[in-house]
Structures are given as structure tokens and as C-alpha cells.
């Protein structure tokens with residue numbers, strides 16, 4: 634197989650880049666290791682509603698994602714925040730009206746963030762997008778780039794003019810063979826970039842009735858007892874079904890070993906905090922991102938407690954001269970880590986690739 638640009642990774646950054654190249658009339662092939670597109674974006678359907686188990690918000694001042702919502706006709710709405718906050722202390726006692734509404738003013742998309750992935754899937758040529766196709770190695774020579782792919786145990790090679798690794802940097806460091814090999818500084822700089830939010834897990838509880846709203850609560854809550862440390866309303870834009878989600882504070886190893894117990898404890902926590910009506914959710918689910926090896930590596934198991942300073946490290950920049958580019962959100966200079974950063978990285982690379990391809994013609 635042959636292509637001008639091989640894009641590795643079908644998350645938001647890879648898909649957005651594929652869209653830029655489509656609009657520029659450039660040749661590309663996108664490969665995704667998992668059996669679905671979206672990467673860290675995951676919107677699940679339950680009880681006729683759609684719920685985000687990955688990212689849920691963007692923020693005012695992030696122009697690219699707002700523009701995409703407009704282009705694809707996806708409605709934007711504000712995080713529900715009407716009503717009192719709750720705070721649960723270490724002893725389990727619940728205090729009404731304490732804490733702060735950390736996500737007030739945050740913006741959500743009707744139909745969830747998965748609406749963006751579906752919209753991209755609809756505008757991209759399906760013949761150029763291959764899921765269940767894992768990129769494993771890249772060799773650079775004077776003749777160009779040869780990439781090795783694994784499709785269900787079958788090895789394929791692709792010759793490409795340029796390759797974009799729209800994959801979390803630590804995944805690249807751990808799983809990709811480079812020929813010539815990366816030097817120590819390049820390898821270390823990949824390992825030093827935590828995959829944003831990859832160590833997190835979300836629990837979502839779906840209800841026919843918004844019991845918390847009916848009780849004058851916003852659904853926003855903090856807990857020092859757990860297992861959910863931070864809880865928010867996750868209901869669709871209008872109408873039901875309604876939902877709360879919480880970030881799980883239990884360490885990754887323990888929650889992987891005791892998934893059912895953690896979910897039952899989370900349900901007990903919702904009852905203790907929001908009342909006995911919470912006892913019978915329509916659905917209860919846990920999405921553990923730390924267990925997804927295409928996104929989280931062992932170093933990501935412990936979530937970072939600060940927002941890292943992202944951007945493409947100096948050591949990796951010379952690889953662009955050989956046609957090797959890095960494009961996940963972690964490489965974005967301004968909005969690194971966020972959805973907006975994935976779009977920023979794609980926009981930057983689309984310009985860089987356009988110049989490289991046009992220079993060849």
C-alpha cells in the first residue's frame with residue numbers, strides 16, 4: 634500500500650487532520666488500533682439517552698471546537714448548575730451548600746462528544762479509514778517511510794511520504810519500533826509526557842427522574858470519602874433520561890481488581906448523598922481509562938494532579954525533517970491535553986504537511 638500521509642490514531646486529532654487533508658484534496662490513510670473511532674471520546678447510549686464516559690466539556694475561549702459544533706450543526710449547552718452543591722466529608726457526613734461549582738459555565742454538546750466523531754465519520758472517505766489496524770513500526774530511509782501495520786495478526790506495510798502519530802506520546806514510546814532508533818533524549822521526552830486524564834475512571838448512573846434536581850440540588854458534589862471524588866450532572870441537553878457521573882478516586886489497580894464492589898459502593902454513595910430515590914438507576918456503568926492500553930500506559934495509572942506543560946518537546950522536532958510528526962493533543966502548544974488541543978495539533982500539522990507535500994510537487 635502507498636499513501637502520501639499515513640495518520641496513526643483515530644481519536645479527535647487524527648480525525649480532524651484527516652478532515653483537513655480531505656478538504657485540501659490530499660491523499661491520506663488513517664489507521665486505528667481499536668475497533669472504534671474516537672479514542673478518549675466515548676459516548677454511550679443508555680435508556681434512549683447519550684452519555685459521555687470520556688470528555689464531556691469544552692470551555693468559552695476554545696474557538697476550534699465551537700466552530701466545529703457550528704459546522705456540524707451540533708447544539709451547544711451549558712453544564713447544568715442550578716441548585717445547591719453537596720460536600721461529603723471523610724466521616725461520610727453530607728453538607729448542603731458547601732464547596733464550589735467547579736464546572737459551572739462549562740459547555741457541552743447535544744448528543745455528547747461522540748457527535749463530533751460521528752460527524753467526522755460521515756464526511757471522511759471510508760476507504761481511507763481502517764479500524765482494527767495497529768501501527769507497530771516505522772523505518773525512515775532516503776526513499777521515504779515504511780510503516781508496519783498489524784491487522785488481526787496479518788502484517789501489512791505502507792509506504793508513505795509523511796507519517797503522523799496522533800497517538801499519546803507514552804503509547805508511542807512503549808509500543809512503536811523506530812528505524813533508525815530514537816535517541817535517549819527523544820525516547821525520554823515521549824515518556825515524560827503524561828497522557829491527559831488517562832488514569833481516570835468515570836462511573837455513570839442513569840435515572841428516569843432527576844431526583845437531585847427535584848430536591849433543589851445541582852448534582853455538583855465533592856467527596857472526601859468516595860469512591861467518587863467529584864460528581865456532576867451528566868443529563869442530556871433537554872428531557873430525560875437523567876444522569877450523574879463521578880470521577881472515581883479509587884487507585885487504578887484496586888478498581889480493576891474490584892470493579893463490581895466499586896460500582897456498588899458508588900451507588901451507596903449516591904444514596905447517602907442524594908437520597909434513597911437514587912437506589913434504582915436504570916443503568917450503572919464504569920469506564921476505566923487506565924485499563925485501555927492504547928491510551929494509558931503503566932506510568933499513567935496514577936492521575937497527574939496538575940495540568941502539565943504540554944507542546945512538542947525540542948528533542949522530537951528534528952524528526953519532522955524525515956517526515957515523522959507527532960499529533961496527539963499532548964503536542965499542542967496552547968491547549969495541550971484538551972479536546973481543543975487535539976484540534977489545534979491537527980490544524981498545525983495540516984499546514985505543515987501541506988507545505989511539505991506542495992514543496993515536493
Ligand SMILES: Cc1cc2nc3c(=O)[nH]c(=O)nc-3n(C[C@H](O)[C@H](O)[C@H](O)COP(=O)(O)OP(=O)(O)OC[C@H]3O[C@@H](n4cnc5c(N)ncnc54)[C@H](O)[C@@H]3O)c2cc1C
Pocket residue numbers: 641642643644645646647664665666667670671672673674686687688689690691766767768769799800801804808829830831833834835922927928960961962963970971972973974975
Ligand atoms: C475521562 C476523561 C475525561 C476528559 N475530559 C475532558 C473534558 O471534559 N474536556 C476536554 O477538553 N478534554 C477532556 N479529556 C481529554 C480529551 O479526551 C483529549 O484531549 C482528546 O480526546 C485527545 O484526542 P487525541 O486524538 O489527541 O488522542 P486519543 O483520543 O487518545 O486518540 C489516540 C488514538 O490512537 C489510537 N492508537 C493508539 N496506539 C495505536 C497504534 N499503535 N496504532 C493505531 N492506533 C493507535 C488509540 O486507540 C486512540 O483511538 C478527557 C479525557 C478523559 C480520559
